[in-house]
Amino acid sequence: MWPAADAIKQQIPLLDYLQTQSWKPVRRVSRGRLMGLCPLHCDHQPSFLVDPVKNLFYCYGCGRGGDVIRFVQLYYDVRFGEAMALLRRSTGCGSLLRDVASFYQVQLHRHPEAAAYLQQRGIHQPQVVEDLEVGYAPGGYLRHWLVTLGYSLGAIQQAGLVNAAGLDTFSHRIVFPLEGNLYGRSIGNAAAHRFLPGAKGGLYRWERVKHHSEVILVEGLLDLAVLWQAGFRNVTCAMGSHLNAHQLRQLCDGAPRTVYVAFDSDANGSGQQAAQRLVHHLVNQGVTVLRIELPNGHDPNSFFVGGGDNQQFQRLLERAVP
Numbered sequence: 133m134w135p136a137a138d139a140i141k142q143q144i145p146l147l148d149y150l151q152t153q154s155w156k157p158v159r160r161v162s163r164g165r166l167m168g169l170c171p172l173h174c175d176h177q178p179s180f181l182v183d184p185v186k187n188l189f190y191c192y193g194c195g196r197g198g199d200v201i202r203f204v205q206l207y208y209d210v211r212f213g214e215a216m217a218l219l220r221r222s223t224g225c226g227s228l229l230r231d232v233a234s235f236y237q238v239q240l241h242r243h244p245e246a247a248a249y250l251q252q253r254g255i256h257q258p259q260v261v262e263d264l265e266v267g268y269a270p271g272g273y274l275r276h277w278l279v280t281l282g283y284s285l286g287a288i289q290q291a292g293l294v295n296a297a298g299l300d301t302f303s304h305r306i307v308f309p310l311e312g313n314l315y316g317r318s319i320g321n322a323a324a325h326r327f328l329p330g331a332k333g334g335l336y337r338w339e340r341v342k343h344h345s346e347v348i349l350v351e352g353l354l355d356l357a358v359l360w361q362a363g364f365r366n367v368t369c370a371m372g373s374h375l376n377a378h379q380l381r382q383l384c385d386g387a388p389r390t391v392y393v394a395f396d397s398d399a400n401g402s403g404q405q406a407a408q409r410l411v412h413h414l415v416n417q418g419v420t421v422l423r424i425e426l427p428n429g430h431d432p433n434s435f436f437v438g439g440g441d442n443q444q445f446q447r448l449l450e451r452a453v454p
């Protein structure tokens with residue numbers, strides 16, 4: 133592990149990586165070191181110190197520090213191996229993931245079980261599938277096709293697309309392309325969610341959503357898809373109810389907007405608790421947040437699948453609570 137970690141650290145200097153995450157130093161301090169706002173907590177006065185020579189950081193606010201791998205672990209809330217995979221991927225398999233996503237998009241139209249699943253989850257407009265670039269991983273054809281395109285088996289395996297035995301890791305899954313990853317939703321009995329190794333990344337399509345004065349935040353991409361279909365374009369998704377530091381930083385960017393949290397209304401209350409924790413955290417950071425109360429046992433997807441429409445959801449927005 134260690135030689136590989138050293139190689140990554142040399143290949144991707146900490147400062148370069150921070151700059152790709154739009155981190156900017158506010159001032160220089162002694163010995164070429166730089167100070168700026170900490171990306172790991174909602175920082176208001178520069179407490180994040182970067183030493184480009186030692187390739188290390190330390191935050192005087194949250195007390196955390198380390199190298200680029202440690203930074204990625206904290207920023208995306210991932211384990212060491214996943215941080216390594218993410219960094220490796222950031223060095224140039226962007227086009228690989230784009231090729232995979234287009235392959236899966238073609239497969240969606242060739243496999244009736246995929247269309248049937250989308251219907252069942254309330255997604256029936258072809259335009260939604262098109263806009264969100266939804267695809268389908270049937271399992272079993274990907275490796276062959278990627279090798280034909282000129283990718284090495286090693287690169288395909290390193291990206292986590294096929295396993296050591298050469299089999300597709302995404303099989304019978306509806307696939308949504310993310311920035312730097314893929315999200316696969318099982319249509320069968322396999323574990324419901326899956327990402328490629330690495331982080332889930334930031335909020336879904338945040339760059340396109342962040343300019344709205346009102347933003348709806350949901351847990352799952354199938355929630356997002358039905359809202360999109362109902363005409364709500366100001367929706368983003370955390371891909372789970374736990375937000376990583378990167379996602380929190382996106383919501384705490386200081387822009388004047390109201391965030392509506394529409395998490396699952398689980399029978400055991402876990403979704404409501406997650407929403408409350410998030411609301412509490414965001415309010416402390418000065419963000420205007422309201423919580424949408426869905427009927428018991430519902431998430432936004434099941435709300436629409438169960439017959440809810442645009443106007444009914446609009447009423448839930450109007451009745452959202454702090």
Ligand SMILES: [Zn+2]
Pocket residue numbers: 170171172173175180191192193194195196
């Ligand atoms: Zn910090």
